[in-house]
Amino acid sequence: xxxEIYQLAVDITLKTISGKWKTSILCNLGTAPMRTGExxxxxxxxxxxxxxxxxxxxxTDQIIKRKVYPEVPPRVEYCLTEHGKTLRKILLEMSEWxxxxxxxxxxxxxxxxxxxQNLKGFQDMS
Amino acid sequence: xxxEIYQLAVDITLKTISGKWKTSILCNLGTAPMRTGExxxxxxxxxxxxxxxxxxxxxTDQIIKRKVYPEVPPRVEYCLTEHGKTLRKILLEMSEWxxxxxxxxxxxxxxxxxxxQNLKGFQDMS
DNA sequence: CAGAATCCGCTAAGATACTG
DNA sequence: CAGTATCTTAGCGGATTCTG
Numbered sequence: 001x002x003x004e005i006y007q008l009a010v011d012i013t014l015k016t017i018s019g020k021w022k023t024s025i026l027c028n029l030g031t032a033p034m035r036t037g038e039x040x041x042x043x044x045x046x047x048x049x050x051x052x053x054x055x056x057x058x059x060t061d062q063i064i065k066r067k068v069y070p071e072v073p074p075r076v077e078y079c080l081t082e083h084g085k086t087l088r089k090i091l092l093e094m095s096e097w098x099x100x101x102x103x104x105x106x107x108x109x110x111x112x113x114x115x116x117q118n119l120k121g122f123q124d125m126s
Numbered sequence: 127x128x129x130e131i132y133q134l135a136v137d138i139t140l141k142t143i144s145g146k147w148k149t150s151i152l153c154n155l156g157t158a159p160m161r162t163g164e165x166x167x168x169x170x171x172x173x174x175x176x177x178x179x180x181x182x183x184x185x186t187d188q189i190i191k192r193k194v195y196p197e198v199p200p201r202v203e204y205c206l207t208e209h210g211k212t213l214r215k216i217l218l219e220m221s222e223w224x225x226x227x228x229x230x231x232x233x234x235x236x237x238x239x240x241x242x243q244n245l246k247g248f249q250d251m252s
Numbered sequence: 253c254a255g256a257a258t259c260c261g262c263t264a265a266g267a268t269a270c271t272g
Numbered sequence: 273c274a275g276t277a278t279c280t281t282a283g284c285g286g287a288t289t290c291t292g
Contacts, residue, residue, distance in 0.1 A: 007240075173285080199253045200255085202254060
């Protein structure tokens with residue numbers, strides 16, 4: 001069995017949501033199940049390989065659930081698990097802190113830009 | 127001016143606390159100002175270069191403050207800024223989620239281990 | 253003591269082609 | 273449509289040496 005050792009509990013959470021596209025994936029899966037292709041369409045720039053990889057990691061972490069329909073052509077849907085939904089509160093608070101941090105830093109001569117600024121992200125995940 | 131573009135606000139927070147030793151640094155700086163050497167002593171395995179690097183990043187992000195005393199040999203102390211202290215609530219909640227996640231995963235055949243388990247980390251940062 | 257300057261290895265991520 | 277297999281690339285972290 002692979003053993004994963006962390007210094008602090010917070011590092012586990014950090015590891016779980018670290019990955020270039022994971023927050024965007026979780027943001028998009030907030031409302032409803034979604035097919036792989038639709039997800040890919042909503043994440044401009046992601047490659048097949050990376051999408052599959054990050055989805056599999058989230059599935060291994062029991063954050064999302066993968067459902068395969070026995071059809072041709074293949075149909076696969078992903079949705080948040082109940083456990084995955086418990087991440088929302090944390091992601092929301094991280095979003096709020098991040099927005100404030102961006103303001104503070106920009107007031108100090110930095111230049112942070114947030115693309116999905118109006119979309120609050122994790123507020124109204126059902 | 128360097129421009130930093132993020133998809134979501136949460137990614138800013140993620141970036142700020144990502145770095146192999148940053149959570150441990152923030153955990154150790156919770157209570158009081160600390161000299162570089164003392165910090166290094168508390169982070170077994172970290173190298174000079176990486177310690178300096180991560181401290182500088184946290185300083186650039188206005189999370190910690192660097193104070194130099196004009197002495198020989200050099201004396202440098204680091205402490206949390208007021209803004210840095212606002213991270214505590216988030217880090218604490220991330221710790222709690224991480225602990226629960228470890229339990230859930232371990233119940234499913236995984237093997238997560240947390241070294242600083244009793245030390246709750248960010249609970250009693252003054 | 254604290255930090256800068258090099259050099260190096262590992263791994264996440266990207267590009268592309270292929271398969272059922 | 274969804275996923276796999278290779279190959280390539282960029283950046284973080286580690287080891288070591290040097291300096292005021």
